[in-house]
Each structure stands twice: as structure tokens, then as C-alpha cells.
Amino acid sequence: MASRTNRRGRTPQPPDGPRRRRLPMRLLLPLLVLAALMAMLMLRGYVHSEILADHRVRPAAASDQVPEQILKGGPVIDARSGRTETLDMPDRRLVLTFDDGPDPEWTPKVLDVLKKHDAHAVFFVTGTMASRHPDLVRRMVEEGHEVGLHTFNHPDLSYQSKKRIDWELSQNQLAISGAAGIRTSLFRPPYSSFAAAMDNESWPVTEYIGSRGYITVVNNTDSEDWRKPGVEEIIRKATPKGREGAIVLMHDSGGDRHQTVQALDRFLPQMQERGYEFDNLTEALGAPSAHSQVTGVDLWKGKAWVFLVQASDNITGVLVVGLAIIGFLVISRFVLMLVLSGAHARRVRKRGFSWGPPVTEPVSVLVPAYNEAKCIENTVRSLMASEHPIEILVIDDGSTDGTARIVEAMGLPNVRVVRQLNAGKPAALNRGLANARHDIIVMMDGDTVFEPSTVRELVQPFGDPRVGAVAGNAKVGNRDSLIGAWQHIEYVMGFNLDRRMYDMLRCMPTIPGAVGAFRRTALERVGGMSEDTLAEDTDITMAMHRDGWRVVYAEKARAWTEAPETVQQLWSQRYRWSYGTMQAIWKHRKALVESGPSGRFGRVGLPLVSLFMVLAPLLAPLIDVFLLYGLIFGPTQKTIVAWLGVLAIQAVCAAYAFRLDRERMTHLISLPLQQILYRQLMYVVLLQSWITALTGGRLRWQKLRRTGVVEAPGGPAPRERRPVG
CATH class of the missing domain: 3.90.550.10 (Spore Coat Polysaccharide Biosynthesis Protein SpsA; Chain A)
Structure with a gap:
């Protein structure tokens, strides 16, 4: 009967029989939306070091198993292909290095000062920050600076397995590839300092990283700008003795870096007047560039990664609103x-x-x-x-x-x-x-x-x-x-x-x-x-x-x-x-x-x-x-x-x-x-x-099954009433 199947009528139940139960699209779509939102949150948590991050820092250990030439050598350690070689900077060559970035507030200011004084530097970027701010990594490369790996989530690698180390390196490279279309052979371990501070826990990690094709770069001059000691003190700490060359450690992220920017703006012209040059690491060493172009599938994987991270940040931002x-x-x-x-x-x-x-x-x-x-x-x-x-x-x-x-x-x-x-x-x-x-x-x-x-x-x-x-x-x-x-x-x-x-x-x-x-x-x-x-x-x-x-x-x-x-x-x-x-x-x-x-x-x-x-x-x-x-x-x-x-x-x-x-x-x-x-x-x-x-879907009225158990509480017994009207 047509009257039993009209839009507002109740539709009779289909005859009993075996039916293949499928998850209806109207239920599947909400579940997919919620799952996608959770996935975006998980990705954001990972990129912001809230998930799978290890923030433990190991105290110093003995160093009796570290080769003497490493402990007394230069800040550049090349352990590739089984070699154990260290390099120092030539005289009057300063390599400025900046860790933990890129930061959306301070990295552009650092780049502006470097550009103002026609100086180059090496930026050791983390995968988390590079994924979130790919435009800054791209600007670093376009303005002639070198980029190095600083792991993805900034863990102390001496606590990590080889599998986790590989993961940190590959994810860091993926972020750089997606941001600037390059790979880099430079690496700096988190929480590292001078070569002389290498110990029995960090040296095996350095050897393993060398076996993966990376040059480890530590420093021999620490500006200690992270302490915020004042502009004059940062300049004093960053200045090498006499005519010596140096790799200077600074930071462009991790907190308020206004002292670093001010010190840099004074430090560069002062040292240039003394005949110092501010080069990339490979320029200072006269070595081939640390960068190589990424093409094909690897490039698109990097771009896809950066896109997803940007999407997760944007979507999460919308969710927060x-x-x-x-x-x-x-x-x-x-x-x-x-x-x-x-x-x-x-x-x-x-x-x-x-x-x-x-x-x-x-x-x-x-x-x-x-x-x-x-x-x-x-x-x-x-x-x-x-x-x-x-x-x-x-x-x-x-x-x-x-x-x-x-x-x-x-x-x-x-x-x-x-x-x-x-x-x-x-x-x-x-x-x-x-x-x-x-x-x-x-x-x-x-x-x-x-x-x-x-x-x-x-x-x-x-x-x-x-x-x-x-x-x-x-x-x-x-x-x-x-x-x-x-x-x-x-x-x-x-x-x-x-x-x-x-x-x-x-x-x-x-x-x-x-x-x-x-x-x-x-x-x-x-x-x-x-x-x-x-x-x-x-x-x-x-x-x-x-x-x-x-x-x-x-x-x-x-x-x-x-x-x-x-x-x-x-x-x-x-x-x-x-x-x-x-x-x-x-x-x-x-x-x-x-x-x-x-x-x-x-x-x-x-x-x-x-x-x-x-x-x-x-x-x-x-x-x-x-x-x-x-x-x-x-x-x-x-x-x-x-x-x-x-x-x-x-x-x-x-x-x-x-x-x-x-x-x-x-x-x-x-x-x-x-x-x-x-x-x-x-x-x-x-x-x-x-x-x-x-989607323009149409919904029919659906009859609910009743049991007839409801009665008015506390009411008197039903009674007949006289007709009215």
C-alpha cells in the first residue's frame, strides 16, 4: 500500500532471513571523522614532542674507552667508513652554529642579522621544528647557510636503541627534505659540548652515526647564550683566543633569544674588523657541500610529511578555537x-x-x-x-x-x-x-x-x-x-x-x-x-x-x-x-x-x-x-x-x-x-x-518498541468520569 510507505509513514519491517550486516555509512562517516581528528592530534603531539619523546639527560660517564685523538682532537668528528678523524677550524675562520630551531620568532631575526653582515652559519635543526616551520629551513638554504640534523625529538641518544637512533635521523632528514628539498651529512647530538667531553656512552653513538654516513659536529667555543648572561658576556664567551678559528655554539630557539640577537649584531662586525670570516662549515674546511638535492619519491615523501604536519597544526588550532x-x-x-x-x-x-x-x-x-x-x-x-x-x-x-x-x-x-x-x-x-x-x-x-x-x-x-x-x-x-x-x-x-x-x-x-x-x-x-x-x-x-x-x-x-x-x-x-x-x-x-x-x-x-x-x-x-x-x-x-x-x-x-x-x-x-x-x-x-x-539524506519515522510499564506515580486509581460536551 502506498500509504504505508510514504515519507512520514512507518515502514514495515522486512521479512526475517539471513542478512549480511554492514556498518552503515551514516555511522561510518562520524567514526571516520572522529578517528581523523584523533590522528591529527596524535601527529601534532608527536611533532610537538608530547608523544614518544624522551627528555632524560644522562650524567657524564667515564671516558677510558674513547680514543685519545678524539678527546684531544677538533670539534669535527668524521667516523664514516670506519675512520676516526677529527678536524679543527683554520685560523681566522669562525663557524657560527645555532641549535634547536627554527623558531618562528627568533630564527628570522638571526637570519636578518647574518644577512645584514654578509655572514653564513650552520643551523642544526630538529625535525619537530623543521616540520612546523618549513619556510624558515627553506630560507636558510636559499640564503646560503648550511643545515644539519639535531634529531627529531631532541632525545639524549645514549639512552636510545639503534632503531630509535635511525628513526630520529630519518625523520629529521624527512622534515628537511620536505622543507627545502635537500639532504645533509652534518649532525650534532643533543646535549653535546666539546670533543673532550666525549665519554664511554656517547662515543659508541658517534661511531654508529658515522657508520650511517654522517659527520658529527660538536663545538669548541660555547657562548652560553642559553643562560642569558647578558650581551657583553655572550660576546666574550664567543670570542676565540688570538687568531684561532672556532666553532661557536649559539641557539636560535628554546626560549627568549633577544640577547643572542643583540650580541650577534655586535659580534659579527667586531670580529670581521679583526679579519675573521664567517663561513659555512664546509667552506671553512674547503670540503664539498654537506647538502645534496633530493628528488623523486623521497622528495614527495618529505613534502607529504610537511603537509600533514602543517595540516595537523592548523586543524588542531581550529580545534582549540x-x-x-x-x-x-x-x-x-x-x-x-x-x-x-x-x-x-x-x-x-x-x-x-x-x-x-x-x-x-x-x-x-x-x-x-x-x-x-x-x-x-x-x-x-x-x-x-x-x-x-x-x-x-x-x-x-x-x-x-x-x-x-x-x-x-x-x-x-x-x-x-x-x-x-x-x-x-x-x-x-x-x-x-x-x-x-x-x-x-x-x-x-x-x-x-x-x-x-x-x-x-x-x-x-x-x-x-x-x-x-x-x-x-x-x-x-x-x-x-x-x-x-x-x-x-x-x-x-x-x-x-x-x-x-x-x-x-x-x-x-x-x-x-x-x-x-x-x-x-x-x-x-x-x-x-x-x-x-x-x-x-x-x-x-x-x-x-x-x-x-x-x-x-x-x-x-x-x-x-x-x-x-x-x-x-x-x-x-x-x-x-x-x-x-x-x-x-x-x-x-x-x-x-x-x-x-x-x-x-x-x-x-x-x-x-x-x-x-x-x-x-x-x-x-x-x-x-x-x-x-x-x-x-x-x-x-x-x-x-x-x-x-x-x-x-x-x-x-x-x-x-x-x-x-x-x-x-x-x-x-x-x-x-x-x-x-x-x-x-x-x-x-x-x-x-x-x-x-x-548530503541530502532522507530519514523515515521509526517506531520504537514499547513495554507499557509506565504509570503515573502517586495518582489515584482510575475512575470513570461523566461525559462533557
């Missing part, structure tokens, strides 16, 4: 909820408060039902116990489980059953509206039960002629399970506290389908319930605002609904809710620029709904991504404190919400676990909804 935004939104929302919900409670609970004249006329209660055989009897009997005169219309939307027959067999007065072919909930509500006898319409779900006072409390705000619709207080009836308790917290804190806030701002975004009331005239003016979205309750509420009606919240109008009891059912429900909310926001987007009665909702309500219900939940996973990253890679203590701080704020809001709703606080015991598990599910659901919206 996103984290700041979500932090601001979360705190802002909590502050608004606490302040405005408290004001709402004080207003409606103030002695003598009333919406206007008491509303005593009968109302029509519409109960759309599709396969609600397990719930419908409880629902109808709870309505029969109502303290307010009502008529009950059960609109059977093509049920196949005998829902209509159950209601008819109850033989209750003033209860009518309206049957229709399956057409969806909005069509069922419109059909009920057409058959209703009264001017106030109450709408509820077929799996919901009312307390005796619910209808009376729900309709009192209509004493104010400006009120077009009223939202009731929906509560989770099956809260004994863990997943039910989590939803209970969400309903009390996330929904009802929100409704108090939005009521005070006069921009209520949603009247819950489980418990809401409308003026018939207001419904008819906006065209009744619409099938344009999957969130018809949000859609109709926004339409009411745009038509100039007030929408308010009645805290005492409690309804008990059956929440999903499995993850799959919860997923289906929230997927429909979030996607439908996006549809409703898009449908009513013109409210942003409208004036008149709908202007307030467009200026305040729609932006807040978009921020708090769509954007903020989409960015919220960043809190947990950075939490996981911080727990694993540090700073662990600060991360835990920050997360506990956010949890404490949420706990305060939740406790306040429970106090306002007079709920027992015991359910809040599961709040921390809810934040770790339940919230993640909601994130992925929202991300899936975004993907569905952006």
Missing part, C-alpha cells in the same frame, strides 16, 4: 539556565500568581496511536482520572496490533476512536483536530500517562489571551535502568531547565509531543501540524512564535513517558529529533530578519536554539577528545582538574534542576558515567544528523 567556543557556550548556557530558571520558579510560585481567570471549560485531548497495544490502556485510564473536564480522541494511525479495538473494548464514556490509514503523526493530529469539539487542544503520545492534575495545570496559562501554546513537564517513567536514569537526568536538566530559561526569554523552541496544549484558533492560523519536518513539535512551536503567540511552560503539568530502553532505540529517537530540529531551524530561518511579533523569536530564540541545540553539541566532543589526549599524554593532572571542574558545574546545574522539580538526588550518582558514555552517543547521533542534512 572550537574548544574555547564550546567552553564559552557551555558556561554561558549554564549561567543562563541557573539565573533564568530560578527567576521562572520564583515567578510562577509566587503567592497570588495567576495567568488570568481560571480556565474551567472542557478541553479535547488528542492521543495519536500507532501500534500502542501495550501502552494505550494505561494512557486512556490515566486521562479518565483527570481533574479537568475532557473529551478523549484516540486517533488510530493504521495500527496492526489492535490498538483501536483495545480502546473500544474499554467502553469508557467520552472516549472516541478515530481510525485512519497510516499517514504519520502530524496527519493523525490534524485528523483529531478536525474531530475535536473544544477550543483548547491537549496533545500527548500514546505511550504517556498523565497525573490527575496534569490537564488542569496545563491549560491554566490560557487565562492569558496572548498565550497560544503551553509546554508541559515531561518526565521519564522507566528510570530504574541505567539508560533510563541517564535520560531522566537529561529530561530534568537538559529539557525542563531549558524550558524555564526559554520561557523567561519568551522564545520556547519546543512543546514536547508527550504533553502540550494549544488554542484551536492558534493552530488553525498556522495551518495545523506540518509534515515538513521530522520534529513536528518543534516546527509547530516555531510557527506559533512567528504568528505572534506566546508559548509558556507549565511546570506542574507532569506527564510520564516511556523512554527508549536500548541503545538502538535511543539512537533512532535522538537521530530523528536532532535531524528534525535542523529541518525546523532551516524552515523558519526567515524569522531572523522578520520584524513585528515574530521578531523576538528570530533575534533571540532561533540563534539560541542553533547555538545550544545544534552547534554546541557538535563541538562538545572536543572536550572529551582533549580529555583523552591529556590523560594519555599530559598534562594529566591539569586535564583531570579541568574535566572535574566542568563536571562540577554540570552537577550543580543538575542538582538545582532536580531541586526545582522536587526529584530525588539519588539518580545523580550516575551523572559522571553519563558524561563519559551517554554523552558520546548523543555526539555521534548529532554528527550523523549533520551528515544526513549536508
Whole structure:
């Protein structure tokens, strides 16, 4: 039947049979996005020496196994091809060397001073810094300076295995290749000093590095600029004796280097006046260049590496901004909820408060039902116990489980059953509206039960002629399970506290389908319930605002609904809710620029709904991504404190919400676990909804399985009421 497969109808279940289970694309894409973000964070952590970095520094050891010619030799050690050769600098030749860069602030200043005085130098760069600032490595090479390796993560190599040493060298070369298209044969070990300081632990490393084709360059003149001793002291330390040549150690990274830059600007002309030349290492030694061009696959591997590192830094930067935004939104929302919900409670609970004249006329209660055989009897009997005169219309939307027959067999007065072919909930509500006898319409779900006072409390705000619709207080009836308790917290804190806030701002975004009331005239003016979205309750509420009606919240109008009891059912429900909310926001987007009665909702309500219900939940996973990253890679203590701080704020809001709703606080015991598990599910659901919206996907209404276990707590036994009308 065509009516059973329309866009808003429920699709029959396929026949049983073996099916190959595949991970649906709508689930796969969110997981891939989250995995990609984690991969970018891991790459950034590695490049910033937060992951796999070893910061241990070994104390000095004995040197009895180091050849005498090394200990008494020059600062250039060539152990390639089994040789053990050292070289000194010729007289009046100074080779300036800069370690630990390139730094985005200080390296350009060092390069500017060198260029100003027509001097060359050797930059021993780390792979982490070269990967992040490839333009500076490229500038070094283009301006005629030499580049050497200083490992990737700057570990003390005497602690490392040969495999790790090879990794440090190859990753360092990869970064230089990607940045400047060259390879280098120069290497300086981290934490090295003079050749005379070589010991039994560092010498085997130097031999191994020589066997890999590298020349090890230490120094024989240390400026000690890292101590920041002052410009004069740096110059004094960097100046060799007499006419001797030297390899001078300086730094262009690792902290504030303004003294180094100032000293360099004075040191260069002073030494040039004394006849000194500032050359590259190979120029000073009259040797072939240490650089060789990289081509082919190796070049593209280097470029790809640099691209990925740049991407990880940029993406992480965006994520950090996103984290700041979500932090601001979360705190802002909590502050608004606490302040405005408290004001709402004080207003409606103030002695003598009333919406206007008491509303005593009968109302029509519409109960759309599709396969609600397990719930419908409880629902109808709870309505029969109502303290307010009502008529009950059960609109059977093509049920196949005998829902209509159950209601008819109850033989209750003033209860009518309206049957229709399956057409969806909005069509069922419109059909009920057409058959209703009264001017106030109450709408509820077929799996919901009312307390005796619910209808009376729900309709009192209509004493104010400006009120077009009223939202009731929906509560989770099956809260004994863990997943039910989590939803209970969400309903009390996330929904009802929100409704108090939005009521005070006069921009209520949603009247819950489980418990809401409308003026018939207001419904008819906006065209009744619409099938344009999957969130018809949000859609109709926004339409009411745009038509100039007030929408308010009645805290005492409690309804008990059956929440999903499995993850799959919860997923289906929230997927429909979030996607439908996006549809409703898009449908009513013109409210942003409208004036008149709908202007307030467009200026305040729609932006807040978009921020708090769509954007903020989409960015919220960043809190947990950075939490996981911080727990694993540090700073662990600060991360835990920050997360506990956010949890404490949420706990305060939740406790306040429970106090306002007079709920027992015991359910809040599961709040921390809810934040770790339940919230993640909601994130992925929202991300899936975004993907569905952006890809133009279409979503059908999905019927949830009900058990009929929910009853209104503390209510009197059902009783028959006299007919009204």
C-alpha cells in the first residue's frame, strides 16, 4: 500500500532471513571523522614532542674507552667508513652554529642579522621544528647557510636503541627534505659540548652515526647564550683566543633569544674588523657541500610529511578555537539556565500568581496511536482520572496490533476512536483536530500517562489571551535502568531547565509531543501540524512564535513517558529529533530578519536554539577528545582538574534542576558515567544528523518498541468520569 510507505509513514519491517550486516555509512562517516581528528592530534603531539619523546639527560660517564685523538682532537668528528678523524677550524675562520630551531620568532631575526653582515652559519635543526616551520629551513638554504640534523625529538641518544637512533635521523632528514628539498651529512647530538667531553656512552653513538654516513659536529667555543648572561658576556664567551678559528655554539630557539640577537649584531662586525670570516662549515674546511638535492619519491615523501604536519597544526588550532567556543557556550548556557530558571520558579510560585481567570471549560485531548497495544490502556485510564473536564480522541494511525479495538473494548464514556490509514503523526493530529469539539487542544503520545492534575495545570496559562501554546513537564517513567536514569537526568536538566530559561526569554523552541496544549484558533492560523519536518513539535512551536503567540511552560503539568530502553532505540529517537530540529531551524530561518511579533523569536530564540541545540553539541566532543589526549599524554593532572571542574558545574546545574522539580538526588550518582558514555552517543547521533542534512539524506519515522510499564506515580486509581460536551 502506498500509504504505508510514504515519507512520514512507518515502514514495515522486512521479512526475517539471513542478512549480511554492514556498518552503515551514516555511522561510518562520524567514526571516520572522529578517528581523523584523533590522528591529527596524535601527529601534532608527536611533532610537538608530547608523544614518544624522551627528555632524560644522562650524567657524564667515564671516558677510558674513547680514543685519545678524539678527546684531544677538533670539534669535527668524521667516523664514516670506519675512520676516526677529527678536524679543527683554520685560523681566522669562525663557524657560527645555532641549535634547536627554527623558531618562528627568533630564527628570522638571526637570519636578518647574518644577512645584514654578509655572514653564513650552520643551523642544526630538529625535525619537530623543521616540520612546523618549513619556510624558515627553506630560507636558510636559499640564503646560503648550511643545515644539519639535531634529531627529531631532541632525545639524549645514549639512552636510545639503534632503531630509535635511525628513526630520529630519518625523520629529521624527512622534515628537511620536505622543507627545502635537500639532504645533509652534518649532525650534532643533543646535549653535546666539546670533543673532550666525549665519554664511554656517547662515543659508541658517534661511531654508529658515522657508520650511517654522517659527520658529527660538536663545538669548541660555547657562548652560553642559553643562560642569558647578558650581551657583553655572550660576546666574550664567543670570542676565540688570538687568531684561532672556532666553532661557536649559539641557539636560535628554546626560549627568549633577544640577547643572542643583540650580541650577534655586535659580534659579527667586531670580529670581521679583526679579519675573521664567517663561513659555512664546509667552506671553512674547503670540503664539498654537506647538502645534496633530493628528488623523486623521497622528495614527495618529505613534502607529504610537511603537509600533514602543517595540516595537523592548523586543524588542531581550529580545534582549540572550537574548544574555547564550546567552553564559552557551555558556561554561558549554564549561567543562563541557573539565573533564568530560578527567576521562572520564583515567578510562577509566587503567592497570588495567576495567568488570568481560571480556565474551567472542557478541553479535547488528542492521543495519536500507532501500534500502542501495550501502552494505550494505561494512557486512556490515566486521562479518565483527570481533574479537568475532557473529551478523549484516540486517533488510530493504521495500527496492526489492535490498538483501536483495545480502546473500544474499554467502553469508557467520552472516549472516541478515530481510525485512519497510516499517514504519520502530524496527519493523525490534524485528523483529531478536525474531530475535536473544544477550543483548547491537549496533545500527548500514546505511550504517556498523565497525573490527575496534569490537564488542569496545563491549560491554566490560557487565562492569558496572548498565550497560544503551553509546554508541559515531561518526565521519564522507566528510570530504574541505567539508560533510563541517564535520560531522566537529561529530561530534568537538559529539557525542563531549558524550558524555564526559554520561557523567561519568551522564545520556547519546543512543546514536547508527550504533553502540550494549544488554542484551536492558534493552530488553525498556522495551518495545523506540518509534515515538513521530522520534529513536528518543534516546527509547530516555531510557527506559533512567528504568528505572534506566546508559548509558556507549565511546570506542574507532569506527564510520564516511556523512554527508549536500548541503545538502538535511543539512537533512532535522538537521530530523528536532532535531524528534525535542523529541518525546523532551516524552515523558519526567515524569522531572523522578520520584524513585528515574530521578531523576538528570530533575534533571540532561533540563534539560541542553533547555538545550544545544534552547534554546541557538535563541538562538545572536543572536550572529551582533549580529555583523552591529556590523560594519555599530559598534562594529566591539569586535564583531570579541568574535566572535574566542568563536571562540577554540570552537577550543580543538575542538582538545582532536580531541586526545582522536587526529584530525588539519588539518580545523580550516575551523572559522571553519563558524561563519559551517554554523552558520546548523543555526539555521534548529532554528527550523523549533520551528515544526513549536508548530503541530502532522507530519514523515515521509526517506531520504537514499547513495554507499557509506565504509570503515573502517586495518582489515584482510575475512575470513570461523566461525559462533557
